[in-house]
Amino acid sequence: xxxxxxxxxxxxxxxxxxxxxxxxxxxxxxxxxxxxxxxxxxxxxxxxxxxxxxxxxxxxxxxxxxxxxxxxxxxxxxxxxxxxxxxxxxxxxxxxxxxxxxxxxxxxxxxxxxxxxxxxxxxxxxxxxxxxxxxxxxxxxxxxxxxxxxxxxxxxxxxxxxxxxxxxxxxxxxxxxxxxxxxxxxxxxxxxxxxxxxxxxxxxxxxxxxxxxxxxxxxxxxxxxxxxx
Numbered sequence: 001x002x003x004x005x006x007x008x009x010x011x012x013x014x015x016x017x018x019x020x021x022x023x024x025x026x027x028x029x030x031x032x033x034x035x036x037x038x039x040x041x042x043x044x045x046x047x048x049x050x051x052x053x054x055x056x057x058x059x060x061x062x063x064x065x066x067x068x069x070x071x072x073x074x075x076x077x078x079x080x081x082x083x084x085x086x087x088x089x090x091x092x093x094x095x096x097x098x099x100x101x102x103x104x105x106x107x108x109x110x111x112x113x114x115x116x117x118x119x120x121x122x123x124x125x126x127x128x129x130x131x132x133x134x135x136x137x138x139x140x141x142x143x144x145x146x147x148x149x150x151x152x153x154x155x156x157x158x159x160x161x162x163x164x165x166x167x168x169x170x171x172x173x174x175x176x177x178x179x180x181x182x183x184x185x186x187x188x189x190x191x192x193x194x195x196x197x198x199x200x201x202x203x204x205x206x207x208x209x210x211x212x213x214x215x216x217x218x219x220x221x222x223x224x225x226x227x228x229x
Contacts (some may be wrong), residue, residue, distance in 0.1 A: 004059045004187040005207070006052070008032040008042055008100055009069030013169035014119060017200035018066050025204070027064065030055040032100065042069050042096030052103040061107040064207045067097040067141075068119040072171050073133035086133040093137035098144060115207040118145045119199075122165045122222050138163075142218055149216030158215040160206045164220025166193045189224035 005022050009015035010031035022029050032040040032051060040051045055062060075082045097118055108114025123131055124138030141161065148159035160188035166172060166188065172180065184192050202221050206214060220226045 002026050003063045004055065004061060005064035006032055006062055006100065006104060007053060007066045007068060008040070008096070009067075009119075011036040013068075013171065014078045014164065014167060014196045014199045014203070015066070015068035018068060018203050019195035021197070021200045021204040022032070022064070022066075022207070027207075028059045030059065033069070042099055043091040045099050048096075048099045048103050048116070056107065061110060061210045062104045063108065063111045063113065064115045064117075065101060065104045065108065066117045066119070066203055066207070067100055068203075069093075069096055070119065070121075070171075073137070074131045075133070076130055077132060082133070082175040090132035090227065093134070094140040097141055101144075101148065107153050108157050109152065112156040113209055114155075114193045114211065115211070116145070116148060116157070116159040117203050118161045119203070120145075120161050120163045120218075122163050122220055122226055124161075124163055125218070125220065125226060126186060129220070131154070134195070145218070146216050153215050154160065155214065156212070158206075158212065160214055160217045160219065162199060162203050162206070163218060163220045164194065164199045164228075165225045167218065168193045168200060169196055184223075187225055187228065188222070189228065190221070194221065196224060 005027050010019045011033035019029050031037045038051045071092045073085040120138040120141040123135040124142045127135045145159050145161040
């Protein structure tokens with residue numbers, strides 16, 4: 001019997017690449033996304049709860065959860081729009097991650113080998129100018145991941161966090177190519193942006209049964225960007 005996974009934000013970008021890799025391994029994957037097979041707004045607890053129940057009924061208990069849903073947000077703290085940006089980032093990137101984890105928790109614990117992989121960002125390891133709401137939300141995802149790892153490690157459930165650097169997704173598509181190239185040349189030792197599948201490779205590795213001793217890890221997948229002094 002195949003394992004069952006939920007991937008939030010699974011209709012595009014890193015989430016979609018993760019869905020593809022999991023399915024290639026024979027995992028039954030439910031895509032939680034506003035435009036996915038299971039149209040879910042992760043900020044809406046009732047929607048999340050109903051969708052998890054539907055997955056359980058159609059596929060069986062959930063053994064893998066990948067939280068990849070996220071939105072960009074930024075601005076200066078004094079801007080009129082800052083509070084709205086803050087609330088949106090926290091609601092989707094952090095509270096949404098918590099909602100889905102809670103809804104899946106009973107199944108993940110019952111399996112004895114549940115896997116949670118949360119997608120944060122290198123912004124969760126530091127900060128760049130004018131990205132406060134996004135950065136704070138991703139710092140929160142890292143903290144939540146560590147809390148899960150400490151609270152449930154003895155049950156066989158592991159929780160880990162992947163922190164992508166610059167990736168060619170819809171979130172970065174609006175950046176002019178020349179600006180992306182300049183950033184990669186100056187900041188990323190491998191000299192380029194990642195492809196979503198390169199991030200998905202690490203995410204899926206953390207869901208393997210053999211990854212049982214990797215718990216509470218915060219893994220940058222950034223081409224060496226955070227190694228730059």
